Amino acid sequence: xxxxxxxxxxxxxxxxxxxxxxxxxxxxxxxxxxxxxxxxxxxxxxxxxxxxxxxxxxxxxxxxxxxxxxxxxxxxxxxxxxxxxxxxxxxxxxxxxxxxxxxxxxxxxxxxxxxxxxxxxxxxxxxxxxxxxxxxxxxxxxxxxxxxxxxxxxxxxxxxxxxxxxxxxxxxxxxxxxxxxxxxxxxxxxxxxxxxxxxxxxxxxxxxxxxxxxxxxxxxxxxxxxxxxxxxxxxxxxxxxxxxxxxxxxxxxxxxxxxxxxxxxx
Ligand SMILES: NC(=O)c1ccc[n+]([C@@H]2O[C@H](COP(=O)([O-])OP(=O)(O)OC[C@H]3O[C@@H](n4cnc5c(N)ncnc54)[C@H](OP(=O)(O)O)[C@@H]3O)[C@@H](O)[C@H]2O)c1
Numbered sequence: 001x002x003x004x005x006x007x008x009x010x011x012x013x014x015x016x017x018x019x020x021x022x023x024x025x026x027x028x029x030x031x032x033x034x035x036x037x038x039x040x041x042x043x044x045x046x047x048x049x050x051x052x053x054x055x056x057x058x059x060x061x062x063x064x065x066x067x068x069x070x071x072x073x074x075x076x077x078x079x080x081x082x083x084x085x086x087x088x089x090x091x092x093x094x095x096x097x098x099x100x101x102x103x104x105x106x107x108x109x110x111x112x113x114x115x116x117x118x119x120x121x122x123x124x125x126x127x128x129x130x131x132x133x134x135x136x137x138x139x140x141x142x143x144x145x146x147x148x149x150x151x152x153x154x155x156x157x158x159x160x161x162x163x164x165x166x167x168x169x170x171x172x173x174x175x176x177x178x179x180x181x182x183x184x185x186x187x188x189x190x191x192x193x194x195x196x197x198x199x200x201x202x203x204x205x206x207x208x209x210x211x212x213x214x215x216x217x218x219x220x221x222x223x224x225x226x227x228x229x230x231x232x233x234x235x236x237x238x239x240x241x242x243x244x245x246x247x248x249x250x251x252x253x254x255x256x257x258x259x260x261x262x263x264x265x266x
Pocket of ligand 1: 012013014015016017018019036037038039040042062063064065090091092093094113140141142143184185186187188189190191192193195
């Protein structure tokens with residue numbers, strides 16, 4: 001973890017799941033952690049847990065679906081004089097069910113957090129990273145970004161944006177000393193599944209145990225990929241193998257499979 005020694009890391013969605021694990025794993029190495037989420041009590045508890053001499057931890061409450069709050073976060077950051085050297089765009093949420101039955105406010109929040117806030121934070125912080133000639137951006141995407149996913153159509157599309165954006169930005173930044181990595185986990189046991197489930201439907205997000213990777217391992221794989229300057233990582237050998245094969249299947253066969261699944265579930 002030499003790469004992270006003395007870094008200033010901004011982690012969005014640090015109040016639970018994978019984001020909390022990023023904070024835990026970076027705390028022994030970083031000079032400063034900037035933890036962002038809506039639940040300040042959770043961030044405060046994490047700060048107490050991770051506190052050590054030589055480490056400064058700032059907790060910022062911000063609803064990243066709200067443009068005004070995202071701008072306020074950036075303004076507070078600029079005023080604090082902290083220069084972020086590692087941006088971990090981790091905050092995100094899903095929605096499980098048919099698009100035609102979705103709640104618009106949930107869809108809109110997903111677009112705002114998964115796409116807009118991630119892009120805005122990157123846009124605001126990137127010039128400083130480039131000027132410093134050293135830094136990294138770790139975007140938490142998903143294996144859902146690699147194939148269309150019925151009943152998670154918008155979520156998968158937001159993550160396809162994240163993976164595509166990360167790859168293009170990485171190419172643009174070649175030679176600047178700033179790397180971009182897309183972390184593409186399969187199912188992880190966090191609060192994500194409960195939040196993605198629609199209340200009252202009795203349906204829950206299918207997540208076969210065999211595909212599951214612990215949040216701790218997912219965060220480690222992400223940080224390891226940053227350290228090795230890798231473009232993309234799928235944590236867990238089994239998920240990685242299955243997804244690598246799945247992405248090689250011709251799209252017309254994928255379409256047959258996806259359409260059949262929809263007919264079965266109706
Ligand atoms: N779990 C999985 O199966 C899985 C698989 C692939 C990819 N991912 C991705 O991994 C990332 C982390 O998810 P997770 O599994 O750790 O889920 P999680 O436990 O639900 O954590 C999500 C984090 O995002 C934050 N967040 C959500 N909405 C926000 C908003 N409007 N403003 C600010 N922060 C917000 C939450 O904080 P507050 O609620 O306190 O605001 C929380 O800290 C997400 O991008 C997700 O899409 C997850």
